Amino acid sequence: MRRAHIAPAVAAVVAAQALTRLGHRITTQEASTLGAATVEALTAEGWSITAGTVGTTRLSSVAPELWKHDLPLLAGLARGRTYREIAAETHTPEGTTRHRAARLISRVGAANAPELVAIAYRAGWMNSLAPEPRGRLTLAEDEQRALYCLADGLDTAAVADAFGITHTAAARLLSRLYAALDATRPSTPDRSSRCRAVALGYQHGLLPLPAN
Structure with a gap:
């Protein structure tokens, strides 16, 4: 045969x-x-x-790199949802949701979920996600630089190294950034979301998108 x-x-x-x-x-x-x-x-x-x-389940209508379940996952991260919340909203086991996120992060070469969101915006995968309404957003120079750091996948320790400051000072700087963007988690207003901060940065022109 x-x-x-x-x-x-x-x-x-x-x-x-x-x-x-x-x-x-x-x-x-x-x-x-x-x-x-x-x-x-x-x-x-x-x-x-x-x-x-x-x-x-493949392919999404947005890009051949994505599966259909990747888009709700990315949207949830951009809105500041936790993996548990995304799992509940998509009727998916939390373990599966976390594993899908880890696979997508690995597939696109991101360091973590905030950088994944940044890559998704730069690739145009988030074009159909409506920007969250905010007033005019202005950031101090160090806050703007910190936002770039988050989009590049830096954690608090790496931000401290990049600025030459202590971990505590870096945490305070990031807290000011989150407050300026109103990047809290919808279900937990006393906690902030790095993914939502990065998403808001792209939505409101604080982070650059590739020229068409």
């Missing part, structure tokens, strides 16, 4: 499907191995695998 030609991307799709269904119970490497083995076995039996839309 003739061996059918299988596109190299098929193994990656099978692996992604395995990760989606098994959530945090399987690693990316294990899923990749499973995907490659599955394709190899099917090919050896003479099966032909073609792309289709039935039973698959």
Whole structure:
């Protein structure tokens, strides 16, 4: 029996499907191995695998890099939601939501969730998410610089190093930034969201978007 030609991307799709269904119970490497083995076995039996839309969650209408479930996740992070809240809103187990976020962060090369949000805005993936209303936002020079640091994936310790200040002073600077942006978590007004701060920065022109 003739061996059918299988596109190299098929193994990656099978692996992604395995990760989606098994959530945090399987690693990316294990899923990749499973995907490659599955394709190899099917090919050896003479099966032909073609792309289709039935039973698959990919692709989003925004970008081929994304899965459909990535968009609600990104929107939730941009709005300052916790992973638990995003999971509840999307009717998804929290563990699966966290694992999807970790996979997306790894896939785009982000250091953390705030940098993921920054990458999403620069890539145009968030164009359909309406900006949150704010009055005229103006930041002090050090606050503006701190906002750039968050968009670059720096944590509080890294911000302290970048400014040459103590960790405590960096935490106070970030607190001033969050207050200036009103970047609190909707469900917990006494806590702030770095992801929401970065999102607001792009929404209101405080962080630059690529020229069209």
